[in-house]
Amino acid sequence: MHTFDYERSGRKLLTPQTVNLLNAIHEAKGRQNTQLQISPDLAKPLVNVARIQSTDASNRIEGISTTDKRLAGIVSEKVIPRNHDEEEIAGYRDVLNTIHENYAYIPLKPNVILQLHHDLFRHTPLAFAGHWKDTDNMIVESDGTGHAKVRFTPPSALQTPELMAEACNDYNKANESGNIDSLLLTCMFVFDFTCIHPFNDGNGRMSRLLTLLLLYRSGYEIGKYISIEHLIEQSRATYYEALAASTIGWNENTNDYAPFVNYLLGTVLTAYRQFDERAAIVSANVPVSLHHPTTKKQRIADVLAQSLSPLSKADIQQTLPDISTSTIERTLKTLLDDNQIQKLGAGRTTRYVSLHRQ
CATH class of the missing domain: 1.10.3290.10 (Fido-like domain)
Known part of the structure; x- marks a missing residue:
């Protein structure tokens, strides 16, 4: 034993x-x-x-x-x-x-x-x-x-x-x-x-x-x-x-x-x-001026652009925890419509990748 x-x-x-x-x-x-x-x-x-x-x-x-x-x-x-x-x-x-x-x-x-x-x-x-x-x-x-x-x-x-x-x-x-x-x-x-x-x-x-x-x-x-x-x-x-x-x-x-x-x-x-x-990321995205804030759409786009691998909605929310799920979903749809990102997979395997990698 x-x-x-x-x-x-x-x-x-x-x-x-x-x-x-x-x-x-x-x-x-x-x-x-x-x-x-x-x-x-x-x-x-x-x-x-x-x-x-x-x-x-x-x-x-x-x-x-x-x-x-x-x-x-x-x-x-x-x-x-x-x-x-x-x-x-x-x-x-x-x-x-x-x-x-x-x-x-x-x-x-x-x-x-x-x-x-x-x-x-x-x-x-x-x-x-x-x-x-x-x-x-x-x-x-x-x-x-x-x-x-x-x-x-x-x-x-x-x-x-x-x-x-x-x-x-x-x-x-x-x-x-x-x-x-x-x-x-x-x-x-x-x-x-x-x-x-x-x-x-x-x-x-x-x-x-x-x-x-x-x-x-x-x-x-x-x-x-x-x-x-x-x-x-x-x-x-x-x-x-x-x-x-x-x-x-x-x-x-x-x-x-x-x-x-x-x-x-x-x-x-x-x-x-x-x-x-x-x-x-949270620290970097704190607006230094109320007149020039970083938009949530831009923050989400930046996270995707900085990532070397495709990200799921959950990955994005974990990176930007102050942004709600509904806002992330709306923003991803907008980014897709604007041809800034590409959608990979479907259902639970859905991931997103930037078409403008930094």
């Missing part, structure tokens, strides 16, 4: 690549704190967009979705779920809100994880909510030809309660010692959670919620403002590759945490850099 020694494993991770990632995140955290002190009004719109993106992306990774309009209504609690997918989306919303608002009072303990899992499925009739798995499970992936194959066999249902207790205890012990960077502890624990795969369903979503919880409790609140789940969804192939690489030998205690740890640290750093970009 797998054993946990986060202090020893954490010391082995201190390679130049990982240390550079840690140092970059530490610096970015300081910049974020300074920016929020300078521009406190920046926080609220970013939080609103990130909550919608996080709820959407984490569920969509698992094949759970609804329309954009219904999603916004569920996240804002203005509509009630009308099918199973929306029930699960509402549960994610609830747990995400709990973590955002109360993380300081939510310790990492098995019974707490069970409660969060119960709340994740609180809107569904599923009986396994809030209980460890009662049957053995497997992690299956497609081999690229449409055939499924077993990538990893997690520990048995009988071993799960003991493994979760040991993982939580060793994480808390290592965290209290202060000998290992809390970012490394977060990444290692989240990875071990995915390997234990302790629930009949909801393991992926719970792993991402626990990532936010542990980051927030360690002082890294970037997930409030930039959706880490959205970044994971955008790099889904790399996410699964990192999981697979670190999983090899896990049951025999010979696995290498580095691929997954470096992937998750890189994702966190990307979130901080996106925050820097949002803050810079």
